[in-house]
Amino acid sequence: QKEVEQNSGPLSVPEGAIASLNCTYSDRGSQSFFWYRQYSGKSPELIMFIYSNGDKEDGRFTAQLNKASQYVSLLIRDSQPSDSATYLCAATLGMGGGNKLTFGTGTQLKVEL
Amino acid sequence: DGGITQSPKYLFRKEGQNVTLSCEQNLNHDAMYWYRQDPGQGLRLIYYSQIVNDFQKGDIAEGYSVSREKKESFPLTVTSAQKNPTAFYLCASRGNTEAFFGQGTRLTVV
Numbered sequence: 001q002k003e004v005e006q007n008s009g010p011l012s013v014p015e016g017a018i019a020s021l022n023c024t025y026s027d028r029g030s031q032s033f034f035w036y037r038q039y040s041g042k043s044p045e046l047i048m049f050i051y052s053n054g055d056k057e058d059g060r061f062t063a064q065l066n067k068a069s070q071y072v073s074l075l076i077r078d079s080q081p082s083d084s085a086t087y088l089c090a091a092t093l094g095m096g097g098g099n100k101l102t103f104g105t106g107t108q109l110k111v112e113l
Numbered sequence: 114d115g116g117i118t119q120s121p122k123y124l125f126r127k128e129g130q131n132v133t134l135s136c137e138q139n140l141n142h143d144a145m146y147w148y149r150q151d152p153g154q155g156l157r158l159i160y161y162s163q164i165v166n167d168f169q170k171g172d173i174a175e176g177y178s179v180s181r182e183k184k185e186s187f188p189l190t191v192t193s194a195q196k197n198p199t200a201f202y203l204c205a206s207r208g209n210t211e212a213f214f215g216q217g218t219r220l221t222v223v
Binding site for chain 1: 144146148154155156158161163169171203205207210211212213214215216217
C-alpha cells in the first residue's frame with residue numbers, strides 16, 4: 001500500500017465549476033499535509049498547508065482534512081483554464097521541520113472552456 | 114530575494130561520471146529534501162536532512178550521496194553507480210508551515 005494515494009485522473013471540469021481533488025494516506029501518524037500545483041516541466045508550487053481537522057480556505061482554494069478517515073482534499077472554486085495542471089498531495093508525520101515528506105503521484109486536472 | 118535556488122538548470126553527464134547538483138536556501142529552514150521525478154511520474158524521495166551534519170536515506174538513495182555541512186546548503190551527487198540518472202531533480206526546504214521547491218535541475222546522460 002502506498003503511503004499517499006491520489007487518483008491520477010485526468011479529472012475534467014468545465015470552466016467555472018468546482019474541482020474536487022482527493023488524497024488518502026496510510027500512516028495514522030501523519031499529522032500535516034501540503035497541496036501543490038505543478039505545471040508541465042516546472043517545479044511544484046505550494047497552494048496550501050493544513051494540519052487541523054476541518055476546512056481551511058485561501059481564496060478560491062479550500063483544503064479539507066479528516067484524520068479519522070485518513071483523507072485530505074482540495075476544492076478549487078470557479079475553476080479556470082489556468083488551473084489545468086497536476087495537483088500533488090504530500091504528508092509528513094510531524095508538525096516540525098523534520099520528518100519524511102511523502103508525495104502522492106498527483107492528479108491531473110483539466111479545466112475545459 | 115528569499116527562496117531556494119538550484120543550479121544548474123540543465124546538466125549533461127557522460128557515462129561513468131559523477132556530477133553534483135547544487136541546492137541553496139535562505140529561508141532559515143532546518144529540513145531539506147531531494148526528489149527525483151521521471152516523465153509522467155510522481156516525486157520520489159532520494160535523501161532528506163533535518164539538521165546540519167545529519168541526513169537520512171529516502172526511498173531511492175542508491176547511486177546518490179549528499180552532504181549537509183551548512184544549514185543553507187544541501188548538494189546532491191549523482192554517482193556513476195546510478196545506472197539511470199536521466200530525470201528532473203527537485204530540491205525542497207521546509208519550515209513549520211511551509212515547504213518550497215527550487216526550480217529543478219534537468220539531468221541528461223549523453
